[in-house]
Amino acid sequence: MMDLNNITLLNQVVDSGSFTQAATNLGMTKSTVSRKLAELEEHLGVKLITRSTRKLGLTQEGEIFYQASVKVLDIMQQTELELTANQNLIRGHLNLAMPVEIGHNVMSDYINSFLKHYPEVSINLEMTNREVDIIGDNIDLYVQIGEINDSSLVARTIDFSERIIVASPEYLNNYGYIQTPEDLQAPHHQIRVVNAVKVPNLYFNQVDKAIRVNLPYRLKVNTVTACKSACLSGLGIASLPEFICREHINNGELIRILPDWDLPRVAISLVFPQNKLLPKRLRAFIDHVLERFESKNAARK
Structure with missing residues (x-):
C-alpha cells in the first residue's frame, strides 16, 4: 500500500x-x-x-x-x-475559469462577495474564450455557456442567457430592415452578418411556427464583445446575449431585429469534476453563487 x-x-x-x-x-x-x-x-x-x-x-x-x-x-x-472542531473554517485555493464576458458582466460580483465572506480562501480566475479542459487544466470550476456532454463532469444550471438579433441604425438604413427571419438570407445581407465564437444555424420560434436560418458571415470572432463592437460600427447583423446589448438598445446605438421571434435560450452552468467528496471551499462557492442567483431570479418575478 x-x-x-x-x-x-x-x-x-x-x-x-x-x-x-x-x-x-x-x-x-x-x-x-x-x-x-x-x-x-x-x-x-x-x-x-x-x-x-x-x-x-x-x-x-x-x-x-x-x-x-x-x-x-x-x-x-x-x-x-x-471532522474536527474546525469544521466551520473554509480555507484554501480555488482555480476558476469562465468566458470573458460572463466573468466581467455576470460572475465578478459573486466572486468578490464570496471572497469577502470567506477571507481564508484565495482564487485564481482565468477569463478566457478558449476551450478549457477542466480536468487536464486542473480547474476546480468552469462557468459553461450551453450544454455539456461529458459524464465525468457535473453541471448546475444557474441562469439562462436570452439571445437576440441586433444591428446598428446605420446598417439597417444602408441595407434595409428585417421583417421576417427569411430576410436575413437576402443577397445583400449574406456577406455582412457577424457572429460570435461559432456561426450556427439560428432557430427562430413563435407559438405555432419555427424557422431555421443559416447565417453566412464576413467576420468571425471568439468574443461577444468584439462581435458587438463590429455590430455597433455598422458592419453587420449579430446574434448576441440580451444583457450585452441592453444599454446600447436603450440609447439607440443598436436596434433589436425580429422582436416577435424567440431564439432558444442558452443555459449558464457551474461545471466541476464529478467527485463524491468536493473540497468544502468549492461546495461553499457553488452554494454562494446558487443562493444569489435564486434571489436574483425571485426578484424578477
Missing part, C-alpha cells in the same frame, strides 16, 4: 524546487527525502523526477502523479477539517 507521507514528501520536493528545502520543511535529512522518493518511484514502477545540478523537473508520469496527489491531499485536508 502506498504511504501517504511519501506523497506529501513528493509535493514538498516539487513545490520547493529542491531536496534540501523540502528536507528543511519536513524536518528530515536530505538523504531521507531522497530515499523515500526512491521508494515511491520503486513502488509505482516509474521515474517521477529528473535531477540535474541546477534544477529538478517532473517526468510526464511525474506530472500526472503530482497533479493527482495535489487533489488527494487537498481532499484529505478538507475532510480532516470537517
